[in-house]
Amino acid sequence: MDIVFPRCQKCSGGDLVPLSDFGGQGAPVYFKAWVCTNPECGFNIKIRNGEVFMNEPVGNGVSHTPRVPRT
Numbered sequence: 001m002d003i004v005f006p007r008c009q010k011c012s013g014g015d016l017v018p019l020s021d022f023g024g025q026g027a028p029v030y031f032k033a034w035v036c037t038n039p040e041c042g043f044n045i046k047i048r049n050g051e052v053f054m055n056e057p058v059g060n061g062v063s064h065t066p067r068v069p070r071t
Helices: none
Strands: 016-022 028-036 044-048 051-054
Antiparallel strands (some): 028 044, 044 051
16 A cells, blocks of 8 residues: 655655654644655644644654653
């Protein structure tokens, strides 16, 4: 099965791919964000606490510290 993602309307050079996360209680939150695959574009749209945010800065994750799971 081939999945076709929508073309980025900002740059037309990348596709918008969905990102998921987990809520505060550990429940999955699907399609929490959409990000353009073109690194020069940087378009993104995110949902946080019921609000929509567009074009926030995107980091490369180098300084990210993983959370330790609670046991």
